[in-house]
Amino acid sequence: MAFLRCRDVHKDYLVGTETVRALDGVTVAIDRGEFVSVMGPSGSGKSTFMNLVGCLDRPNSGSIELDGERVSDLTSDSLASVRNRKIGFVFQQFNLLGRTSALDNVALPLLYAGVDRGERTTRADEALARVGLADRAQHVPAQLSGGQQQRVAIARALVNSPDMLLADEPTGALDTATGQEIMRLFQALNEAGLTVIVVTHEAEVADCARRILRFRDGLITSDTLDEVRDVAV
């Protein structure tokens, strides 16, 4: 059974007085343990898709099911809880809290999960160890390199044991070598069983995934698997 299932998802935005159709009937299913990259030019709807899948927003019509739960019409507080428990976000600009130690940054989701302080520290330490930064726990973001900062962000995404990792241009602010390092980390996490979805416009980054979704004008125009190219939608 699919972990993530979108059925005829529509999303409109009001820009000024004009309604922009960001998603125009997207239907897709992603299984647990898949590594999917989402590509497309800007304005294609890939970001909107990510926001909906990430439970940051709700569609105008259509349904989204995550792990068997219909999330497309939950209240914003329920969505916050789903994000907290099931989804880990990785952003292009890392979005770490300045003047806050790596450990406290990583532990942030646990704060909202109601985990007590002692356990927060233990689990944040474990998450940092998973990304290879156990020795940088007390460093603040300004003392870390870009790659290290992104790995702290990944540790933060992992700390509450989510089912799915959503990364929005995770290599966009990094040099090529560091970007590849990050992608290898994603691959390793995926091999350990985590569902990973990466939004990117770089082909090399997208190639790390086994499945590529291409967006154009609010629709998925192609859905390709590594093994079998050009599977028609």
Next chain:
Amino acid sequence: MSLFELVRVSFDALRVNLLRSVLTMLGIVIGVAAVIAMVTVGAGAQAEVDRQIEALGSNVLMIRSGSRWFGGARTAAGSSQSLTAEDTRALKAEIPEIAAAASANRGSGQVVVGNMNWSTTIYGIDADYMIARNWEIAQGREFEPAEFRNGAKVALLGNTVVEELFGAGNVVGQAIRIKNVPFTVVGALKAKGQSFGPWDQDDTVMVPFKTAEGRLLGKSTHRTGSVRDIYVSVGDADAMDLVELDITEVLRQRHRIGPGEQDTFSIRNMTEMVEARVEARQIFNMLLAAVASVSLVVGGIGIMNIMLVSVTERTREIGLRMAVGAKERDIMLQFLVEAVTLCLLGGLIGIVVALTITVGVAEIAGWPVLVQWPIVIIAIAFSAAIGIFFGFYPARKAAAKDPIEALRSE
């Protein structure tokens, strides 16, 4: 998220912008400090005034010859009859509520001891004076009946005179000269402390009424036994008004003042006098407290301003917190707790500042320090309320942010 966690998070946020946090707090610090200092200093002054009333002699009425007390026109010469020692005795005899009635004449003069001299106020007093004015003896004794009767050259010294002429030590039996007349000191008066205004009650020398009349204050303008002031002390405070009426009646009768004619004397309630001053002071204090409250509100607006700036600055942080699972309530509480923390910290610092000021003022003015704990508690509660009131809108604004927009912002 528990309250403790929230407080920790907000402390971290405030520490990041330490200077700004301190400056923002300043408004609240000043407001709270001003309110508490006003009220506490006011209470100390009030206590001091109470003590002064006690020193003046509680429930004392002062009767003075002539109507010039009011500063109005005097009655024609001859129609005004001065008060006399006879009047004093009559009042005491005819009005049962009167506990003590004392005659006193007053003048100024120089007191000389050896090569020291001091100008002071000389009172010619009778036996009831000490009771009516609530004077007590610090050393030696009061005048004896025979000394009153004979006009003996004996004197009682006020504390200030003792200090000026003798420094300290035993003054009983010392020989002094008052207006060049030799006197023997028989006792010293217990200090009453600084009186209100420039008037130092302890700067006084007392001699028997008859002695003063004959040798010190003269009687060229008065008949024998004429009295400048009569002090009447009343046993029951509630009877003051009644006694005042009775005194007027008795004196009008004795002085044969016809109906419609003006009194040739005036009666003053000393306690009322002081109380009127106290009331004026309290109104002044309330005005100051009101001004201070305004500065509290201004401080609150400052906090709102900074919180709004902070919410805008930290939009991305808000977006991130939402993305990792913060509910609207969590964001709202975080900013609200931050505002309340600012105000409460400001309030606490304000209290410390206020207490420091109060102790300082009390030290200088010689007042007792009377910390008004209810006001301190109200001030803390009030600063928390300001935090909630002025923190609510920014916190609401933060919580209402759309996570997608917030994450995208710079």
